[in-house]
Amino acid sequence: MTKEEIRTLGNLSRIALSEQEVEVFNAEIDSILEYVSAVKNIAEATRDTKSLGVRFNVLRTDEVINTLGQYTDAMLASMPKTSGQFLAVKKILKQE
């Protein structure tokens, strides 16, 4: 693993990393990856295809279960920035 790869992981993870963090994580993640790579050999030895087990979805009935506005105030109160009853965010499209 290179420092550049750690920076890429930072970008993918949406975490701004300092140069010092890049340095430290580079060494630590390398040694952790080396350790966890043991699973590759074990999985090889089992000579099995990947088995996914049982997967199924559980869906509730599509109906309104809350009263109107039940959580609105509490949720608005936890938002970093609001505009009236709306969450305020940065513009992502430039106006021509």
Next chain:
Amino acid sequence: MNITQLRTQFIAGTLTPTAYMEQVFSVIADKDTAVNAFLDTYKAEAIEQAKIATAQYAEQGALAPALLGIPVALKNNILLQGKKATASSKILENYIATYDATIVTRLKEAGAIIIGATNMDEFAMGGSTENSAFGPTKNPLDVTRVPGGSSGGSAAAVAMGAVPVAIGTDTGGSVRQPASYCGVVGFKPTYGAVSRYGLIAMGSSLDQAGPLTNTVADAELVHEIMSGLDPADATTIAEDTYPNVPVKETYTFGVPRSFFASGVDADVLAQFEAKLVELTAVGHTVVDIELPMFEAGLAAYYIVMPAEVSSNLARFDGIRYGLSAPGDNLLAVYENSRAAGFGAEVKRRILLGTYVLSSGYYDAYYGKAELVRTKMREELAEVFKTVDCIVTPTAPTPAFVVGAQSDPLSMYSQDIFTVPVNLTGVPALSVPMGTVERDGVPLPVGVQYIGPHGGDSRLFDIGKKTYDSTL
């Protein structure tokens, strides 16, 4: 005092919930400056509720709800409406829960009084409660040492005598390992036995909430109240999801000896061997078993868990709630908020999880780890055909000195006996098995009993027969 004793006194009127609640807060006032088990306490409300409970006992006596007037502490990744749920992270420092977790609703319905929030490793990542954004918790039995983690605040709260029960969460040993370090009982239920609705998620396929208590009977009582189907968590199981696991007069215990070959302290192993002799002396059978896949558990865990962490923690972006750091554009707000809000261990695991899930590496890591996980389940099913219960030390060492484990990998190795349980979804119980001495201080160590899926009641039976009966 344990819950059973408290309830007997509450019913008899020899102690009232109000008087006991005063004691709870005086213990916290005396001891918590040194221990730092609590992030927050709700004294005024708790005393008010204790007064109501006192009146209700006078009226209803033994017909009062099972936990009426019993003080309970909650790990701070469990939502309690109107109170801060920080997960010991700066990113949620001022986050107020908007609803109660299902387990909280059930505890309240049973009459329990929630008295405070306990400290933890940030987002439950760690084995020492040193990774809290609000300072470490210390072990009440020796404040130079850690209480274990991540539910270290909950274990310490019970061990220092503040509360008879505290709730923790266990993703890779986070209830059982601190129980071992603090000399209390800790239980990790069968995956799905307890609803995860209202818990701040870490590894969704691994997380379960469980009690930390003084006795196994107390752990059973609290678990029974918290467990059961919940329409809000689709992974909760019904009583008949797994075949019935009967309780027995005597049990056959399987010991995966080759698993202890390295890294376990000699005196911890000696205590463990003594425990096995005790089991045999009272009529149980102890046999050696092989669990080769279990030994790969820790490696598989440190792939599966970070993968789930990186996905679950993607929601903390500084937009809808939690800490928001300024930035020139939307992306910079995300990156700066997460940089300022998360601690080092959380960042490390998010990066690791992002790596193992990234295109080109997914099959090599996550796919292989899931395969190992399947093999572990098969291996376990085979072993449970011949034994009733698997027994191991809970952790390879007693509580270590604060700051002693600075390397992430050596910290992770504390979880070697506990993570296979979460990966396979079976239940496990940790109870104290004696003490070992470090620097002249006797420190508790725990023994872990692992049962088959749905074998929660059997583990409580084993715990009551082998531990409660000795108290």
